[in-house]
Amino acid sequence: MSTLSARSRVPALAGVSALSLLAAACGAAPEESGNGGSASGDFKPCMVSDSGGFDDRSFNQLSFEGLQKASEDAGLEPITVQSNSPTDYTPNLNNLVDQGCGLIVTVGFALADATKQAAEQNPDVNFAIVDDNSIELDNVKPLTYDMAQSAFLAGYAAASFSTTGVVGTFGGSQFPTVTIFMDGFADGVQYFNEQKNRDVRVIGWDVAAQNGSFTGGFEANEVAKNTAQGLIDQNADVIFPVGGPIYQSAAQAIRDTNRPVALIGADADVYVSDPTVADLVLTSVTKGLATSTEEVVTTAADGSFDNTPYVGTLENEGVGIAPFHDFESRVDPALQGELDAIRAGIVDGSIEVVSPSSPN
CATH class of the missing domain: 3.40.50.2300 (Response regulator)
Structure with a gap:
């Protein structure tokens, strides 16, 4: 690799x-x-x-x-x-x-x-x-x-799935816990381009300049819907909203358009957590919040609390991407194998995924 x-x-x-x-x-x-x-x-x-x-x-x-x-x-x-x-x-x-x-x-x-x-x-x-x-x-x-690792996989998947050659992302507010997703996503698209000799374009986030599209908050509202619509109007056929409920507004924008656009969820497997948008969800970039919280509560209850920082990674399964669910028959049959190989490369260090917002 x-x-x-x-x-x-x-x-x-x-x-x-x-x-x-x-x-x-x-x-x-x-x-x-x-x-x-x-x-x-x-x-x-x-x-x-x-x-x-x-x-x-x-x-x-x-x-x-x-x-x-x-x-x-x-x-x-x-x-x-x-x-x-x-x-x-x-x-x-x-x-x-x-x-x-x-x-x-x-x-x-x-x-x-x-x-x-x-x-x-x-x-x-x-x-x-x-x-x-x-x-x-x-x-x-x-x-x-370290959400950059799992978002990298989602970016690669988005680039593979796109038929327009344009994918988009936007965030709630420009905080490190948001932009780390966007960094990984954009780098995953770039990695796809390098591997496949393609030119899929990312809109909504400029990795080098560290700026892009943000709604100014994490509410599902008209601003979030209009931001998603702006990406769709630029021909994006995969959209990755990062910031809690703003994905709901993106889903509304997708339903209002006259062409197919896929949604990527953040934090939870949105296909499972919100069945109202399940038919739109290509995959989700998942954060192991439930597992890590369960672990710290259990150890504290046992009297073995310690302040050693927990960092979720692909290796310890603290981050990941969800299955393709309803989209499984629509993605490239080779895609899952490619993602498995990329995941292994990130874990063993042969593929370096870096973000200024990655935890130490």
Whole structure:
């Protein structure tokens, strides 16, 4: 397998219904935990969402699922608090500290400042934070993911599938946790071009300049729909929206167009997490949020918490891409074998996938 040369870049960044969530409103006290005779004693696993909420069909929801699974296995009752806006982060964390939580998982880099402050003020409480590695404290474990690796595979698949020779991507906000997907995606398209002597074009993200199309937030709204429509109008027939629910707006734009356009999901396997768009989903770039959250909750409950950073990769299956599902009969029959070979090359280092936003 040939090696993809590294570039020097400027730094940048299964479904569960809302009814099943144990999320409390900001400041609301949950019922007393029932430990069911668990060896974990009165350990309380807790979680704070970011402003996207636990029913975002994305990273909040997946993290919640990991918390729930670990808690069920240990016979514990988790305490969860949903943030409706960034102003909720600090009071929600204080609320959980006051309730005697043994581990507090904060979901998303947006909670980094509030998490650091709470951890410094409460050294006897353990914390884990999703998508951030900026906090260096003994009681904080970072959970990060090298999404460039899995997005590289999706970019290659998108280029292989495209019949127009144009694929597009756009993000919610220009943060490293967003642009790392876009870097990998664009580099995967470039790798396809090098291997196949093709010229599939990426619109919406310029890797060298580290700029592109962003909606300014993570809401499914008219701005996100218009951004997706702009890519479609430039002849893109595969679209990769990165930023929680904005894929829903992209799906609306696709349904309004008069030609076939495929969607690539981010974080979750969107084919599974949101059946309303399943028929549009070519694949998804998946982040092992549920698995990593389950692991940190389990170890904390066992009394073996440590602050060693977790980095999800293709090698440890902390990142990946979903099956082609309904598109399986429509992709090149050789594509899956090529992706398997590329995956092996990334794992053994013969294919170098780099992004300025990749976790160390």
